[in-house]
Amino acid sequence: MELLIIGGGPAGLSAAIKAKEQGLADVCVLERNSHMGGILNQCIHHGFGLHIFDEELTGPEYAQRLIDRALQLGVKFMNNTMVTDLDENRLVTYVSPNGAAQVQANAVILGMGCRERTRGALRIPGFRGRGIFSAGTAQALVNMRGYVPGKRVVILGSGDIGLIMARRMSLEGAEVIGVFELNSFSSGLKRNIVQCLDDYGIPLHLSHTVTRIVGENYNLTGVYVAPVDETRTPIYAQEEFIPCDTLLLSVGLIPENELSKKAGVQLSSVTGGAIVNSDLSTNVNGIFSCGNVLHVHDLADDVTLEAYRAGVAAVDFIRNGTKISQTNKIAVTAGKNVCYVSPNFVQPNEEIELLFRSDGVFRKAKITVKDGENVIKTLKRRVVAPGEMEKVKINTGNMKGCTVAIETE
């Protein structure tokens, strides 16, 4: 097998399409679910595809466009196929109802997406019965199964899925009492705050958290919320009880890199995704990473663009071997006010778009890319926020180092 792609979400499908378009004969996508499309299948709202298809599509429509194109190009799909093992020599082990099998691939693209952070990770004390869902699980329940899990809803965390579920639950007739966010800023897209909260009169309480969960027998009966101080410690004196039957958590996404670890892929402690070069190759020869398994994206369109690059690079690797020079590679670092930058390494003399997120909200921001003290590029932004991924294009020339920073006036 020439190219195996793990995961059939927008990342895997887009990478497969690009690889085929480069003329590669043998491209196969392995997907554990019964359908291709990944998380898009449960995102039935609009807002996908503005950049890639120049139209506003729903998640399933966006996925279908990719599926149709991939099939037209002759990509091989293997559904209901769970990859259980991957090693540093690109031996891929999978199980499906057709059996367990092992395939040696010339290149592998990782596109496994992410999972949601759970209540356990937050360590909120209290009741542990039913009525507490991660927002994505609730989204699947409502949109894929037509089951609305509650009538009075509190949402903790202002991630995009939480914001979208605030609107969705309202449309389903539930009362959404509010969205509570630990940080002094939302981690979601501005457009989602406007379209999903403001338009529905749902309040967003910044610098607040859920401190306790209360329930009786099998049912949730309410939560305590409290404001937090600058160190994000709850001010317990101001705890307030809110009766509710459902608590949705939208408190972060974690790239699903358990397989990558088995292959020895090095991961970033900041993003939880692989450490990659500018062509999205990892430290393991012939293994590439893109989409949410690399770092969490806000928009499926960005996932597709990134995956296209992984597709091109994988084909190039299969045909010509690696282009990455270990001796000349330039480390890209996150400077002041920047949370992370992707990719982690670039090569000299290339045109490259750096993707990054700020670690707070900054108004009248000046973005700088520097090589030591040398300013390579500056950009101005009215506002930057962690919820919106930023991009900056540079030519690396003969840079020795590369730091992205945000300065404010």
Place this chain on the structure above:
Amino acid sequence: MSNVLEVSENYDTIIIGGGIVGCAAAWALSQYNLRVLLLESNNDITCGATKANSGIVHAGYDCVPGTLKAKLNAEGAKMFPMLAKQLDFPLKVNGSMVLCFDKAEHSHIEELYDRSVKNGIPEVEIISAEQAYQLEPNIADGLYSALLAKTAAVISPWEAAIAFAENAATNGVQFLIETKVTNITADNGLFEVFADNQKFIAKTLINAAGTSSAYIRNFLAKDKSDYEEIIPQRGQYFLLDNAHKNFVKHTLFQLPDNSGKGVLVAPTADGNIIVGPNSENISKEVDFTTAEDVKTTKAGLADVLEKIAISVKGLPINGNITTFAGVRAKHSSKDFVIDEPFPGFVNALGIDSPGLSAAPAIALMLTKLITKKLHPTKKADYVATRRAIQRFGELSFAEKQALIAENLKYGHVVCRCETVTEADIIDAIRRPVGARNLDAIKRRTRSQAGRCQGGFCSLKLTDILQNELGLSEEKIWSC
């Protein structure tokens, strides 16, 4: 619902409570020609203290010599490794250490050692700090000495209870869940046991109702002066991702001090790391353990973290996947109470720690009290072994291939974090004393027990529960 009592008669023995003690008693009785019924109030067996404890089979050195606890812990600990093979549940002999950080307290280590001799516990020794650090590099700095007990083990407590129950059911014991005993009367040498609109009649009863064991016993008391009491004591825990499974290999205890027993850190039988429990009295009288009783609290969890910092350094607490709590059923005597207060009514009361470790021995003792009364013969067709649900993820490639060839549903992985297949889930539902809800599936297969905590697989499980049992979506998500 009608008010007419449905009467089921002619049981030789009714066991009240489906925790490890009730299930082990059912297993021990099932080798005899007896009609045995087990009643459990919850929607699954093993939902009481048995699902929320440290899962340690204590070596048995710390019980006060001469007590029932000392005797039954030693006997139970000896039985467990063999039972784990016979009934196929996870048990790892990982050894335990009691850590001493203060030279002045070393005498307590010596005292524990003396108890181990008196209690007849093999393979216990006092080791130096250097030896301890060699075995466990993450022990906090400043260790003085430690007591090493090589026979201590960890088990999955609910899997053990389920294994006992399945084997008992295979040998003819009946199980009824969602059946809460609300009264008992004694009449002409027979007991009448009431639960909702049902009445059950039996010659003998076993009270294995955990925190409710005093409530059950007191139905037959003459008056209030004869009442027994249970002191409920909560313990809270953290459970860390199995990515950290090598953080400690042994169970690490602290020396008991004035403020209580101290907290432990240990690997679980499934490869996670468990940290806890604290100890706090729940002020209210607990007849039935409720969600309120097993809630976790900010203060309790903070207490656990503060105390464990004495034992180990660099605990990867950011790898926490869940917190939980269990309630100990303590008796004022601080010992187990295993007796026959009324003829034919046999008690297992005050079964707090080491109740898990002692459970098989408690079961034999209860069984002896019953057989003395009923003189049953042994079954000719007794089935001594039980087979566990597959651990698909742990099989070799060839074994996986063979299973899928036999049943396609093994090729459908439902739970991604723990690699559980559709065939395993169906098995968990169809077995004797099978799963009837999402949590029961979790205890039998580990799906939803991994790092995503059911975020993905719970929806697929819903489909399977609907197909197998015809349950409504509403019912599945509300219990």
